[in-house]
Amino acid sequence: MPAAAEERLAEYARVWASRGIRAWGEGWWTMPMTVGDQIGRIVGAPPGSVVMHQNVTVAEAIVLSCFDLRGERNRIVYEEPNFPSVRYLHQAQAARGAEIVVCPDDAGVVEALDERTLLVPISHVLFRNGEIQDVEAIVRRAHEVGALVLLDAYQSAGIVPLDVAALDVDFAVGGSVKWLCGGPGAAWLYVRPDLAERLEPTYVGWQAHARPFAFEPELEYAKGAARFLTGTPNVPALYAATPGYDLIEEIGVERIRESSLRQTELLIRLADEAGFEVGSPRDPACRGGTVTVRVPEFEAVHRELGERGILCDFRPDAGLRLGPHYYNSDEELVFAMEQIAEILETGAYERHLGAVARF
Amino acid sequence: MPAAAEERLAEYARVWASRGIRAWGEGWWTMPMTVGDQIGRIVGAPPGSVVMHQNVTVAEAIVLSCFDLRGERNRIVYEEPNFPSVRYLHQAQAARGAEIVVCPDDAGVVEALDERTLLVPISHVLFRNGEIQDVEAIVRRAHEVGALVLLDAYQSAGIVPLDVAALDVDFAVGGSVKWLCGGPGAAWLYVRPDLAERLEPTYVGWQAHARPFAFEPELEYAKGAARFLTGTPNVPALYAATPGYDLIEEIGVERIRESSLRQTELLIRLADEAGFEVGSPRDPACRGGTVTVRVPEFEAVHRELGERGILCDFRPDAGLRLGPHYYNSDEELVFAMEQIAEILETGAYERHLGAVARF
CATH class of the missing domain: 3.90.1150.10 (Aspartate Aminotransferase, domain 1)
Structure with a gap:
């Protein structure tokens, strides 16, 4: 735990006790975006393209919720060595109509991609043995066939240089119970800015609305990655997480x-x-x-x-x-x-x- | 903020700093269930039937993920005065095939229910004016036609007596930024025990697995409401939330x-x-x-x-x-x-x- 995390948790308690409901207008509501922007500086994502969620599984479920899985293009092609939590999530999409294709490694993923492929969830670094995957080759082939790449950078962000914009991945996710040293409850989701303008998640809440505090009857999506948010933000976990990110930013x-x-x-x-x-x-x-x-x-x-x-x-x-x-x-x-x-x-x-x- | 919340946040920092990775085996991993059981005592739910999520919208999205919305029974019938965040979520299900029916009030919901109705998201107490809804009448009619009731008790749990088992609702949700005094990041989801045995959420992660730490390749759902969990739990928010619940339990x-x-x-x-x-x-x-x-x-x-x-x-x-x-x-x-x-x-x-x- 970074030493400053203790002070940040005490600050959360102070703000909660002294500002109460007013804290929402003084930074709490926008934390999933402001903390996301800090992660963006670490992983090479532009401002407004990263938002925070409780964990990677929730973030990936929101990505999946953008797609109809019953069309011609309904394949989810993933690597067997992906982390189990997201493997289970992707397997479960078979019930929604997806065809699940599991490949033994990154080279196998490149071979398996074709025009039937919708989404390609891969890992930047494998959790089992720390092996870096050939992301460039997968992105190149995926984009040739019109598929989207979802990069899990949980095991790389904060220890291996990562530039999601340069890699041209379509989505990227990661969490903080590893190299970012932010503790549980603070995962991030990057959405390529042009995709964020046109995709419409069906797992959505008032933080994804263009004007959440107007309490409008109808959903109108916010601009940018904010439309990939859900309900009320995870304030205490985000307070606890940023000292770890500060140290990564400071050291580089x-x-x-x-x-x-x-x-x-x-x-x-x-x-x-x-x-x-x-x-x-x-x-x-x-x-x-x-x-x-x-x-x-x-x-x-x-x-x-x-x-x-x-x-x-x-x-x-x-x-x-x-x-x-x-x-x-x-x-x-x-x-x-x-x-x-x-x-x-x-x-x-x-x-x-x-x-x-x-x- | 309950005074004890400050101490609990400091305790989270102490455990993180002193126990590190070992804390997962010493209570952190099971917090979404153990804290859920405490909520269960407040809302009349049996042990093992309540789990914790970041917010109500995520909890309801997991409920929705259990259903195919393209069949004959594809109607979501809700009250217009529901909270906007879940209204937006339910509206977005139209893209998945749902037919959305919006009723002006609780009496209108009872009238609108028929064999085409899949899910009935209603509020126990309305957020705008604090009016208690006629939940019994809706549940009775919903079950007559084979529909499931999802009760939003955000505005009632902790201030109005609530017994989800006696009401016989199928699902119930609530959060802690209101009468439960637990702060943001700590929402609860109740699933009727017999439903939890047979429903299979497609929005799922390793906390929903029968044996998460076996890292098995294939998804096998856990028993009980645990199968409605996602990835790594929201530990800091759950530490912060329980002092509020303790006071509600103590006073009654x-x-x-x-x-x-x-x-x-x-x-x-x-x-x-x-x-x-x-x-x-x-x-x-x-x-x-x-x-x-x-x-x-x-x-x-x-x-x-x-x-x-x-x-x-x-x-x-x-x-x-x-x-x-x-x-x-x-x-x-x-x-x-x-x-x-x-x-x-x-x-x-x-x-x-x-x-x-x-x-």
């Missing part, structure tokens, strides 16, 4: 990436020396911010690490995920790898075997 | 209603004495927690009241909305009405004429 993603590449290189070298299997790409051009290390009984090792105060996570079929950020020192990484080796050698992990480790 | 809605009826009666008497037009029902059985007072230039009067530290709000075509809650004294109400009279007599409102008052 280019500098963070430089340090990240050096530290993930170090982790790979240490893993090699310890004889651990590395699941993440060795080519720095293909590697995001995470190094996946596959050791025996990694779920139990993860639990023992946690009890020793070393925080990383793991994913089934992937291994331990070590994701150093700008605030981690090289010494911490060396210590973590030494501890993993020690836990394996001494069998300290054994008492956790069979425990249900869900997180 | 029956006692709050007793005091509310006495105070709204007092407001009506004071308005009559001052010669102000009262827009809310005089029959206590039909009156929610709000008294609408229509005075000349009420938007400018509202602004002057705000500058004098008297917080109420107004709605276009309705007037000033005075909503005393359990923490307001009779003296405050007398003072507010005296101030309104004084502002009108002295013309103190005139300097605000023409100002854009959006909130």
Whole structure:
């Protein structure tokens, strides 16, 4: 947690207590747009093209709500390694008429695209092993056949340079429980400005209205990405999230990436020396911010690490995920790898075997 | 703001800073269900039948996502006085094939229902004038013709006794920026338990999965209302919201209603004495927690009241909305009405004429 987040949460309480209902006219109502603009500066999106939602799944559901899935162009083509939450969302669109096509990897996605393709939900960086995907090739092919690309940048924004406008993706999403260090409840949705002018989401609320406080009887869509909003904004989560974004902006993603590449290189070298299997790409051009290390009984090792105060996570079929950020020192990484080796050698992990480790 | 909300927000920061990723296994992940169960105790819903969302519009969009709107039964019949945000949402379903039928009032809704009706979104208490709607008559007729009732209890939960199970509504929603005193970002969705077992929302994420942390490739719906969840939960907003619910539970809605009826009666008497037009029902059985007072230039009067530290709000075509809650004294109400009279007599409102008052 960024230290300033505590102060921001206290500020939320102060404003709530002292301004009450007046706070809505003093910045609360516009937070999904103003905070979205801050994210825009980090991911290369112009002002007015990014809005905030509770999570990525809600953001993607609003994108899906723009489309009739019963026409000729009804295919959703996605990568199997996408994050499960959005995979479930896309699978569920079959009930609305979509044909779901699942590809093993980014190259497979390029091959699968044709004139029947409506939407192409892909990941910038894979959550399992931190592999960077070939977004350019997918966007090029998608636009050739008239399909729209929805980029999930949850695992890249804040650690890998990202310019959604230069990539020419049609939509992009991400959240803050990762490199942006903003905590839960603060996900972002970018909509390409020309698309935002003509698409009409059917999952829509008063924040998407051109004049919300006129309480007009009929829906008239707002201009820009604001029409992709729903009801009352998520004020406390947005207060808590911005200190993390401030730090990313202050340091700059280019500098963070430089340090990240050096530290993930170090982790790979240490893993090699310890004889651990590395699941993440060795080519720095293909590697995001995470190094996946596959050791025996990694779920139990993860639990023992946690009890020793070393925080990383793991994913089934992937291994331990070590994701150093700008605030981690090289010494911490060396210590973590030494501890993993020690836990394996001494069998300290054994008492956790069979425990249900869900997180 | 309940005083304890400040402490809860500080606690969120402490847990985030000290437990980090481990907090997910220590209560964060299940908050949409555990907090939902607390709401359930206030609105008469059994455990496991209420889940939390960012706002009511998102909650209702998930309900709508369960249905194919292109069949014979494709009518959404709603009341014109429903809150605009959900009116816009329901109107937008026309693009998905729904036939939208708008009725002037609750009696009109009963008349309009027939075998073509799929969903009946109604309000328990109207936001404009605080009028209680005849929910029983609508539910009876809706169920006769096989339609489902979606009750918006935003303006009733916490001030008017509500038992969603006894009312036999199919869905109910509400938020916390009103009588529940929980602030923004914390809306609730009740789903009738037998419906929750068979409906399959297409607007769905990993919190709706039977085993979210298995990261399984295929969607398998969770049991109960949990299948109406989306992605990562809105932890900070839920921390901030529960102190308000604690107070409602501690005092009890029956006692709050007793005091509310006495105070709204007092407001009506004071308005009559001052010669102000009262827009809310005089029959206590039909009156929610709000008294609408229509005075000349009420938007400018509202602004002057705000500058004098008297917080109420107004709605276009309705007037000033005075909503005393359990923490307001009779003296405050007398003072507010005296101030309104004084502002009108002295013309103190005139300097605000023409100002854009959006909130």
